[in-house]
Every structure is written in C-alpha cells, then in structure tokens.
Amino acid sequence: MARFRMTTRWALTLAALAVLLPVAKAGEASAPPRWLADLPLLQVLIYGSVAGLALSVLILLLIWWKEWRRGDVW
Amino acid sequence: MESFAGAVVIFAVGGVVTLATTVMVIQGHLHWRGRDPWGEG
Amino acid sequence: MVISPTLAVQPFLAPGIAWALVVIFSVLWIALGVSWGRRGSGDADDYMLAGRNIGLALSTATLMASWVTGNTTLLAPEFGYRNGLWGMFSYALAGLGLVLFAPLALRIKTLMPKGRTSGDFIRLRYGRAAWWVFMVITATYTLGFLMTQAMGAGILLEALSGFDYRLGMVVVIGVSTIYTLYGGMRAVVGTDFIQSLLIMGLLVLVAVLALRQFPVPELHRALVEEHPERLNLLLPAGLLIAWNSALFSMGEVFHNNIWWSRVFSSRASVVFSSFVLGGLAWMTVPLVTGSIGLVALAQSVDLPQVNMLFPVVASQLLGAGGAALVFVVVFASLTSTLDSLLASTADLVAEDVVFKLLNPNMSDAQLRQATRLVVLGLGLLTLLLSWPRLDSLASVLFFTGALVASTIWPVAYGLYWPSANRGAAIAAMVSGSAVGLAAYVLIAPYCAALLSAAVSAVVMAVGTQLQPERFDWLTLKEG
Numbered sequence: 001m002a003r004f005r006m007t008t009r010w011a012l013t014l015a016a017l018a019v020l021l022p023v024a025k026a027g028e029a030s031a032p033p034r035w036l037a038d039l040p041l042l043q044v045l046i047y048g049s050v051a052g053l054a055l056s057v058l059i060l061l062l063i064w065w066k067e068w069r070r071g072d073v074w
Numbered sequence: 075m076e077s078f079a080g081a082v083v084i085f086a087v088g089g090v091v092t093l094a095t096t097v098m099v100i101q102g103h104l105h106w107r108g109r110d111p112w113g114e115g
Numbered sequence: 116m117v118i119s120p121t122l123a124v125q126p127f128l129a130p131g132i133a134w135a136l137v138v139i140f141s142v143l144w145i146a147l148g149v150s151w152g153r154r155g156s157g158d159a160d161d162y163m164l165a166g167r168n169i170g171l172a173l174s175t176a177t178l179m180a181s182w183v184t185g186n187t188t189l190l191a192p193e194f195g196y197r198n199g200l201w202g203m204f205s206y207a208l209a210g211l212g213l214v215l216f217a218p219l220a221l222r223i224k225t226l227m228p229k230g231r232t233s234g235d236f237i238r239l240r241y242g243r244a245a246w247w248v249f250m251v252i253t254a255t256y257t258l259g260f261l262m263t264q265a266m267g268a269g270i271l272l273e274a275l276s277g278f279d280y281r282l283g284m285v286v287v288i289g290v291s292t293i294y295t296l297y298g299g300m301r302a303v304v305g306t307d308f309i310q311s312l313l314i315m316g317l318l319v320l321v322a323v324l325a326l327r328q329f330p331v332p333e334l335h336r337a338l339v340e341e342h343p344e345r346l347n348l349l350l351p352a353g354l355l356i357a358w359n360s361a362l363f364s365m366g367e368v369f370h371n372n373i374w375w376s377r378v379f380s381s382r383a384s385v386v387f388s389s390f391v392l393g394g395l396a397w398m399t400v401p402l403v404t405g406s407i408g409l410v411a412l413a414q415s416v417d418l419p420q421v422n423m424l425f426p427v428v429a430s431q432l433l434g435a436g437g438a439a440l441v442f443v444v445v446f447a448s449l450t451s452t453l454d455s456l457l458a459s460t461a462d463l464v465a466e467d468v469v470f471k472l473l474n475p476n477m478s479d480a481q482l483r484q485a486t487r488l489v490v491l492g493l494g495l496l497t498l499l500l501s502w503p504r505l506d507s508l509a510s511v512l513f514f515t516g517a518l519v520a521s522t523i524w525p526v527a528y529g530l531y532w533p534s535a536n537r538g539a540a541i542a543a544m545v546s547g548s549a550v551g552l553a554a555y556v557l558i559a560p561y562c563a564a565l566l567s568a569a570v571s572a573v574v575m576a577v578g579t580q581l582q583p584e585r586f587d588w589l590t591l592k593e594g
Contacts, residue, residue, distance in 0.1 A: 080355075088565050095524070095568065102532070
C-alpha cells in the first residue's frame with residue numbers, strides 16, 4: 001500500500017513536471033511569441049472593411065429602391 | 075492569466091464553445107430543411 | 116498633428132450648432148415616426164409588430180441600426196487604440212450573434228406565426244417556472260442596456276457640445292419615447308432605416324478622409340516603429356478577449372425581445388437574409404471605427420479621454436463640420452437603439468406580463484393601449500434610473516454577459532429538438548448564470564460569458580440526454 005502511494009506520488013510529480021516545465025520555460029524565455037501583421041494584411045483589413053461598409057449602404061439602398069417600386073417595403 | 079500560455083488556454087476554450095454553438099445551430103437548421111416543421115423530427 | 120490641449124478640453128461643437136442639429140433631427144424623427152404610425156390597420160399587432168410584413172431593406176436596416184449603439188461608434192475606436200487588431204476583431208465578432216440567429220429566426224417565424232415575444236416562446240416551450248428565470252435575466256439585462264444608453268447619451272452630448280448631462284439625456288430619451296409612443300414599431304423601423312444609412316454613410320466619409328490623410332502604408336510603418344504590440348496577432352491580452360464579444364452577443368441576440376420582435380415584424384421570406392446581411396454589414400462598423408483608433412494612435416493624437424477618440428479625430432480632419440458629423444452619428448446611434456429597446460421591451464411587458472399573466476381577457480384595443488402606457492412608463496423609468504450619473508456603470512454592466520450567455524443553448528436547443536428538457540433548461544440558465552457571475556468576480560470579466568455559455572451548454576445537453584422530453588411543436592403555433 002505504502003509502496004503504491006509512493007509510486008503514485010512520483011508519477012503525479014513527474015506528470016506535473018512534464019506539463020509545467022515547458023509552460024514555465026515558455027514563460028521564462030522572456031518574450032512570448034509574436035506575429036506582427038504585415039502591410040498587405042492591414043491593407044486588406046482596413047480597405048476591405050471601408051469598402052464593405054460603403055457596399056452595404058449601396059446594397060441597402062438598392063434593395064429598398066426595388067422593394068419601393070414593387071410596393072413591397074412594409 | 076496574463077501569461078501567454080494562460081491566454082492560449084482561454085482562447086482555445088472560447089473557440090471550442092463558440093464552434094460547438096455554431097455547429098449545434100447549423101445542425102438543427104439542416105435537420106429541419108425540407109422536413110415538416112411540425113413533425114416529430 | 117498634435118491638437119492643442121485647450122481644444123481637447125472644450126466641447127467640439129458650438130452650442131448653437133449643437134442645438135440646431137438636435138432640433139432638426141428631433142423634429143424629423145418625431146414627424147416621420149408619427150406619420151408612419153398612422154399607416155396600417157391600427158390594431159395591437161400593427162402597433163407592436165408593424166403589421167408583420169416588413170421587407171428586406173427595412174428589416175436589415177433596423178437590425179443594423181439597433182446593433183450600432185453609442186458604444187460601437189465610441190468604444191470600438193478605443194478597443195482599436197488600446198488592443199490593436201485583436202481589439203477590433205473581438206469587437207467585430209459581436210456581429211456573429213446576428214448571423215447565427217438567422218437560422219433560428221427562420222424556425223421561429225415558421226413555428227410561431229402568431230407569436231409576439233421571446234417570453235411567449237419560453238413560456239410555451241419550457242413552462243412558467245422557466246419563464247420566471249428567463250424574465251429575471253432579460254429584465255436585468257434590458258434595464259442595464261437602457262441605462263447605459265441613457266447615461267451614454269448624457270455623457271456624450273455633454274462632451275461633444277457642452278450640454279448639461281441631464282439635459283442631453285432628457286432630449287435623447289424624450290425624442291425616442293415620443294415617436295415610439297405615437298408610431299409604435301412602424302416608427303421604430305422606419306426611422307431606423309434613415310438612421311442606419313446616416314450612420315454608415317457618415318462613417319465611410321470620415322474613414323475615407325482619415326485614410327487619405329494618413330494612408331495605410333504610413334500607418335503600418337508608424338505602428339511597427341512605435342506600437343508594434345497593436346499589430347501582434349499573438350498578443351496575450353488580445354487572445355484573452357478574443358471570443359468574449361462573440362459569446363456575449365449570441366446571448367444578447369438569442370434571448371432578447373429586440374431581435375425576436377424583428378423576426379415577428381418581418382415578412383417570412385426575408386428573415387433569414389436580413390439577419391445574415393445585417394450581421395455581416397454590422398461587422399464592418401467596428402473594424403472601420405477601430406481603424407480610426409489606430410490612425411489616432413499612429414498620429415499620437417492628444418486625447419482628453421480615450422473614449423473621445425472618434426470626435427477628436429473627426430474634428431481634426433474636418434474641423435467644425437467633422438464635429439457636427441460625429442454629433443449626428445452619435446445622436447442617430449443612441450436614438451435608434453433606445454427606440455428599439457423601448458418598443459420591444461414594451462411588447463414583452465404588455466404581452467407577457469399584463470396580457471398573459473395578469474389579464475388574459477384583455478381586448479385587442481386594451482392591449483394596444485397597455486403597450487403604449489408601458490412605452491411611456493419605460494421612458495420615465497429609464498430617466499429616473501439614469502438621473503444620478505454613474506460613470507463606472509458601463510463597465511459594471513458587463514456582468515450581464517454572465518446572465519445572457521446562459522440562455523444561448525436553452526433557446527436554440529428548444530427551437531430545434533423536441534427532446535429538449537424543461538428542467539434542464541431551467542438548470543442550464545441558473546447554473547450558467549451562477550458560474551458566469553462567479554467567474555466575473557473571481558477570475559476576470561472576459562471569462563463571464565465564456566464560462567456561462569460552456570456550463571449551460573453541458574447542462575442542457577446532458578440533462579436532455581438523461582431525460583428526453585417529447586414536445587409537441589403545435590403548442591407553439593397556437594400561442
């Protein structure tokens with residue numbers, strides 16, 4: 001019984017170390033990983049969202065105009 | 075929790091919950107497509 | 116490009132111009148609201164749900180306008196400014212709530228052709244006990260939402276134009292209440308259409324001018340040199356908040372009657388498309404306003420308060436004209452959100468509490484009258500609750516994320532699976548809210564909606580597996 005307890009304790013400690021060491025190491029390695037967005041990504045994001053918003057206005061007006069002509073707005 | 079590893083854990087859990095909810099809704103939607111909406115399912 | 120500190124402290128707009136804008140837009144909203152309210156058959160359904168036949172254009176626009184709150188124009192730039200790209204992504208993911216609600220909206224419209232509120236669904240699907248839990252959650256959230264919009268109105272109009280806090284609040288609540296009271300849902304939906312076009316069009320204008328003055332390559336270079344963390348896609352603070360808005364927004368949209376009343380008001384053929392279109396279009400708004408935050412950061416704009424970023428940048432770029440544009444955008448955002456909240460909450464209280472709970476023998480005309488009285492009462496209650504100014508309230512109210520996220524699974528599960536169990540639904544809402552609130556206090560606010568949704572999902576799924584119910588969908592049709 002005592003032996004079992006010792007083994008379990010060792011196994012638990014080892015398992016904990018196996019999990020915690022890499023995590024601690026990652027934290028210790030001063031700077032966490034970084035991935036800076038490059039210029040094309042930022043351009044797609046910003047120009048894309050402005051264009052998307054402008055397009056939404058146009059689509060909304062177009063749908064409204066079509067529905068208005070059919071008398072289908074309400 | 076401010077550590078990188080902690081942030082990755084929270085990010086992963088959030089992603090899993092969001093994905094699970096999305097899958098549940100899409101599954102339900104596809105299940106009822108073309109079926110009698112009042113039926114047993 | 117650093118603006119002088121004196122300009123930053125003073126209001127951006129001369130009081131005369133601000134008053135002129137308030138009078139013009141107040142008169143316009145009230146006149147349009149009242150005249151649209153005269154259309155239609157004049158029964159309770161017409162007042163509460165605009166005749167249940169709104170087309171795609173108005174339906175999409177009303178979703179956009181209601182979801183663009185004062186926060187989307189003023190808090191989203193702050194998110195970009197403080198957390199960079201992840202701040203913008205996270206905010207934009209709130210559009211997911213609307214997009215994912217599209218399939219549910221279709222099912223609701225099919226199953227409940229005579230339904231009026233989200234409370235109707237919970238009561239018929241899960242019974243009275245679940246309804247009580249649901250009403251506590253929705254009442255807490257809705258009152259919080261009403262108060263943040265009202266206080267936001269007072270604080271913003273004060274900062275933009277030097278109005279006294281209470282004066283600004285009374286004007287915005289007063290105008291929204293008057294046209295909602297006289298025109299009902301028709302007034303809300305009609306004005307929302309114009310308000311959403313104004314908001315989107317003016318935002319495009321400000322963004323294009325900002326980017327012409329500070330093109331993206333220059334912006335990228337300045338950020339890499341001065342603030343590289345804002346571009347970091349692995350930023351820990353960004354990863355932590357990444358999914359928070361998505362889950363919070365699903366909780367808000369799936370349960371709240373603002374969105375259910377839009378489903379019942381719209382034509383069956385357009386509900387699906389309007390939620391998808393509205394959600395996708397909405398997602399561009401925080402990205403655009405967030406980009407304005409990045410421009411402010413790259414230009415090292417001197418800010419009196421971070422939440423004044425959008426007005427500062429706009430007035431720098433366009434002078435007094437820019438400040439006037441921002442004033443119009445903010446005024447439209449606030450009134451369009453408040454009118455929706457007032458109308459749909461009045462529907463919920465009148466239908467679920469006054470009619471179904473207290474007086475089931477009410478006539479149609481009495482129900483219509485009761486809804487109008489509730490609109491007025493809610494307007495006055497909001498005014499009363501927001502009278503003492505609490506600047507920290509907005510952040511405290513994020514705790515409602517813990518409550519609303521617990522309704523996501525009970526609502527969606529109950530719409531799709533006849534086996535969804537009523538006991539499990541109650542347990543899911545209660546346990547999800549409790550764990551979410553504990554996480555809010557003990558861990559961090561960004562964990563609240565996440566853990567609440569996770570726990571309620573597990574409880575709902577496991578409870579249903581253990582004791583499947585056999586729900587008859589026709590129960591919903593009759594309600």
